[in-house]
Amino acid sequence: MASGSADAPRPAGRVRAAGLWAAAFLLFALALLAGRYPNPGFLDLRLLASDDLARTILLSVRLPRVLAAALLGAVLAASGNAFQMVFSNPLVEPGFLGVSQGAAFGAALALVLGFRHDLAVSGSAFVFALAGLGASAALARRFRFGGWVLRLVLAGIAVSAFFSSALAWVKYAADPLRELPDIAYWTLGGLSGIGWKRLAVVAPIALASLAALRAAGWRLSILSLEDSASFSLGARPGRERALVLAAAVAGVASMTAVSGIVSWAGLIVPHAARLLVGADGRRSMPASIALGAAFLMACDALSRSLLPGELPLGVTTAFLGTAGFTALLLGRVVTVVR
Amino acid sequence: MLEYRQVCLRYPEGDRDAVAGFSLSVPEGSVRALLGPNGSGKSTLLLAALGWMRPRAGEVLLAGRPVSAWSPGERARKAAHLSQIERVSFTYEVLEFVLMGRAPHLAPLAEPDEGDEERARAALDALGIGDFARRHVTALSGGELQLVRLARCLVQEAPLVLLDEPTAALDPANALRVADALASLAREGRTVVFSTHDAALAAYASDSVVLIREGRLLASGPSAEILTPELLSRTFAVPFGVSGAPSPFVTGSSIRAAGGGRGSGSWPR
Numbered sequence: 090m091a092s093g094s095a096d097a098p099r100p101a102g103r104v105r106a107a108g109l110w111a112a113a114f115l116l117f118a119l120a121l122l123a124g125r126y127p128n129p130g131f132l133d134l135r136l137l138a139s140d141d142l143a144r145t146i147l148l149s150v151r152l153p154r155v156l157a158a159a160l161l162g163a164v165l166a167a168s169g170n171a172f173q174m175v176f177s178n179p180l181v182e183p184g185f186l187g188v189s190q191g192a193a194f195g196a197a198l199a200l201v202l203g204f205r206h207d208l209a210v211s212g213s214a215f216v217f218a219l220a221g222l223g224a225s226a227a228l229a230r231r232f233r234f235g236g237w238v239l240r241l242v243l244a245g246i247a248v249s250a251f252f253s254s255a256l257a258w259v260k261y262a263a264d265p266l267r268e269l270p271d272i273a274y275w276t277l278g279g280l281s282g283i284g285w286k287r288l289a290v291v292a293p294i295a296l297a298s299l300a301a302l303r304a305a306g307w308r309l310s311i312l313s314l315e316d317s318a319s320f321s322l323g324a325r326p327g328r329e330r331a332l333v334l335a336a337a338v339a340g341v342a343s344m345t346a347v348s349g350i351v352s353w354a355g356l357i358v359p360h361a362a363r364l365l366v367g368a369d370g371r372r373s374m375p376a377s378i379a380l381g382a383a384f385l386m387a388c389d390a391l392s393r394s395l396l397p398g399e400l401p402l403g404v405t406t407a408f409l410g411t412a413g414f415t416a417l418l419l420g421r422v423v424t425v426v427r
Numbered sequence: 428m429l430e431y432r433q434v435c436l437r438y439p440e441g442d443r444d445a446v447a448g449f450s451l452s453v454p455e456g457s458v459r460a461l462l463g464p465n466g467s468g469k470s471t472l473l474l475a476a477l478g479w480m481r482p483r484a485g486e487v488l489l490a491g492r493p494v495s496a497w498s499p500g501e502r503a504r505k506a507a508h509l510s511q512i513e514r515v516s517f518t519y520e521v522l523e524f525v526l527m528g529r530a531p532h533l534a535p536l537a538e539p540d541e542g543d544e545e546r547a548r549a550a551l552d553a554l555g556i557g558d559f560a561r562r563h564v565t566a567l568s569g570g571e572l573q574l575v576r577l578a579r580c581l582v583q584e585a586p587l588v589l590l591d592e593p594t595a596a597l598d599p600a601n602a603l604r605v606a607d608a609l610a611s612l613a614r615e616g617r618t619v620v621f622s623t624h625d626a627a628l629a630a631y632a633s634d635s636v637v638l639i640r641e642g643r644l645l646a647s648g649p650s651a652e653i654l655t656p657e658l659l660s661r662t663f664a665v666p667f668g669v670s671g672a673p674s675p676f677v678t679g680s681s682i683r684a685a686g687g688g689r690g691s692g693s694w695p696r
Contacts, residue, residue, distance in 0.1 A: 177516040307538045310523070311530050315513055317479050322583070323503030323531035368517035371538055 102366040109365065109379040113159070116383045120155045120390040121147065129394065149285070157283045158389035159382040160295045161344045162354055166381025167302045168337035169355030170362065170373055174313040175330045176238055182356035183341040186241065186334070187248030189352075191221025192345045194252045197259040197272045207282055208290070210275070211346035217252070218342035222334070224248045237316070237327060277401030278351035280389055291343040298340025299378060305333055306374035313370075351385070351403050353410040358384055361417055384410070428587050428618040429453040429476055429506075433485035436471050436642075444483065445471045446642040453620055455586070458613045460629035460650070461622040463639035464663050469622035470511065472639075473589045476620065477508045489587070503531035507583040509576055509590045515564050521575050522547055522560040528582035543582075550578040554608060569596040577605060581612075588612055590621035594628055606632040624663075630654050638662045 122131040126146050136143040168183035176185075184190070195217025199210045228244035229237070256276075263269045311319050312330055319326045341355070362376035388405040430453070436446040446468040453459050461469040474480040475487050478494040487494045490505055497505065507528070515524070522544070529543040539547075551557045554574050564572060573596050580588055590609070594602035609619050609632045623629055629636045629650060636653040638645040640662050646653050659667035 174517070177514075179516065304536045308535060310517075310519070311527055313517055314515070314527070315510070317474065317477070317508070317510055318513055320479055320499070321477055321503060321506075321508040321510075322527060323500040325499055329535075363517070367523070368519050369523045 102372060105365045106372060106376050106379075109362075109376050109383065113379045113383040113386075116386045116390075117155060117159060120158070120386040121151050123390040123394050124151060125394060125397070153285045153288045154280050154283050154389065154393075155386055156292075157280050157288050157344075157347065158385045160288075160292060160299075161280070161348050161351060162358070162381035162383070162385025162388075163299055163378045164295050164340040164344050164381070165351065165355040165385070166358035166362065166377040167299055167374060168341045169381075170359035170370075170377040171302050171305070171309060171333050171337045172355070173359055174309040174370060175333050176242070177313050177315070178238070178242075179360065180356075181242075183337060184350070184352070184355065185249075186225040186245035186338070187221025187252055188218045188338055188341060189221075189345065189350050190249040190252035190256065191224075192218035192342060193276050193350055194256045194259065195220075196275045196346075196349070197256055197263070200268050200271050200275070201259050201263050205271075207287060207347075211287070211291075215342050215346040218345060219338070221248050221252060222338045222342075224251075226331075274401065275349040276403075278349040278403035278406070279392070279399065279401055280348055281393070281399055283347055287347050291347050294343035295340045298336050298343070301336040302333070302340075303374055303378065305336075306370035306372075309333065309370035309374065310368075348402065351406055353403075353407045354381060354384060354388075357410045357414045361414060364417055384413075428455045428457075428490060429620065430488040431472070431475070431485070432488065434472075434475060434482045434487055435484040436468070436475055436480055437483050438471075438480075444642055446475070448485070449639075449642070449644055450485075451637060451644065451647065453618060455618050456613060456616050457635065458609055458619040458633045459621075460633035460636045461620065461639055462624065462626060462629045462636050462662065463622075463645075464624055467639045468642035469639055470591050471642075473508065473591050473620065473622055476587075476589055477506055478502055479508075500531050503583065503585070505585055506587040506589060507580040507585040509580050509588075509593060511591045511595060513572075513576060515572075518563045518565045520560070521551070521556075521562050521564055521567070524564045524575060525550060525578045525582055528579040531583060531585075546584075547578070547582050550581040551575075553581065553611075554578050555604060570598055570601045573597055574601060574604070577608065581608075586616075587618045587620070590619065592623060593621055594623070594625065602628070609633075626654055626659055626667075640664075 124132065124146070126132065126143065132143060132147065137147065165183055172181045172183055172185055173179050192214040195213040195215070196210050199213035204210065204213065225241060225244040225248045228247060229240040232240040232244065234240065260269060260272060263272055308329065311322055311324050312326060312333065316326045358381045359373065359377045362380050363373045366372040366376040385406070388409055389402055392400040392402050392405045431449050431451045434446060434449045435444045437444045449472065461472060463469050471480060475482060476489065476494065481495065489497060489502065494502065525547040526539050526543060529539045529546065533539060548557065548560065551560060554577060556574050556578065559571065559575060564575060567575060573593070577593065593605050597605060606628060609621065612619050633650055635648055636650045637647045638653060638658055645662055646658050656667045
């Protein structure tokens, strides 16, 4: 993997961390004003005094949506950082362990079975996301091969593949005109259906997940060490990692239930955060939260503003994420880890 | 401080004991070298003292109680452990990495404060690597990383320090630095148990030596009495020369020469 310049002083990291939070708040304001009413671009604040529709759009449509985007990005990035540290592997992300594929299958199943209400689709996605995690953990316990991390990785791959296959069957059975487009849209992600009511259902779980992951910031540094090293420092690696994963997955599953599958943010935002402020969990976790929130607010604002029709959020995150990450890497002095 | 009582240890995938019927008592303030060839069970014994491996039979006592009877935090405040190698996946700064040694002294979700940071800096200074503080651990050489990991052990401030092949990756100058650090730990009253296959290091840094072969204790006692050609030859299953005769395992030929370390030998300088 790559790292920042070898002698980057900590004060620079602090300035960057403050910059990330400032960027997040600025993007929050810009995302609230961005849209296509009354014209494509930013809403003129003076309209709020005279235009009821503008006020309604701002407070009832955009505000919950921007908050949901911020929460989604924060949860995905914080969970991604936690997953990467817990597994000592910078290539894992929150959808790992069957969570994303389980959620996608759950949503598709609800749609095909005729439970088309938002809460039914979200609820089914949530249940199957947790089922994916549970199946991965149960399989890993029964495997008699390799260490804990390797077993969990293999179990996650197996469970993800199983749900991918099951999703393909559901798609095959779906009505191509009515159900298939909904399934396709859900698996590409989006926040168009979010409102205060749905946000209120998932936000407490997501916020609790974020609070737990933030509190565990430094502990994650300890857990990122090899098992015997973290054990020698007084940790219970297996139990503590399970707790962290449970907190992360609960947050991801709750937000995925309303957003669909949003890829890339959980994988690359933590990398970017570590490049900017360093690897220590005390700094990388809050930075991941701020950067994730900023990134998803920007992606969502672009998704709903660029075209008359809405772009799937997952497409925007993949496009902007890879572009931004590549630029960040190209602009840094990197050292190669032995 | 540390006692093995008829300990048998076996790895889950193993079909025989890695350590069999091993008994040893390590008093407080002593520096004990576990000397034996590769695969003789030295690392396994240290992992059992840490509580990472549980005996199949017998028991390991740490400060008078079975290791497993201590809570993880209590155990980590009593015993620090340096493994042979350690892969680090993230680009921690050296100071951040050493600071992790303070974890046993903090509540699970607490973060280290400035006092902890001062201790971490002092540990780096004690090993002569204070200028490493802002470097990234992933950019260090193997020997430099070993010193940094030793600093993390020191900052743990445990009365028992378990070191698995602490000088294996080090050049002579850095190996001497580590050997002297062991001696200074003993002067502070800490107990040190280290494994090695280097008789010269055992002679220089320890006050007594334990010879191990195939998971069994061959001999134990003051280094001057134990490090004889006969016993070393039995331990390593090769002819061993102490003064003059070349040996594949001993750098130089100075085990019996007078030295400045804790034991009876001198470190080749």
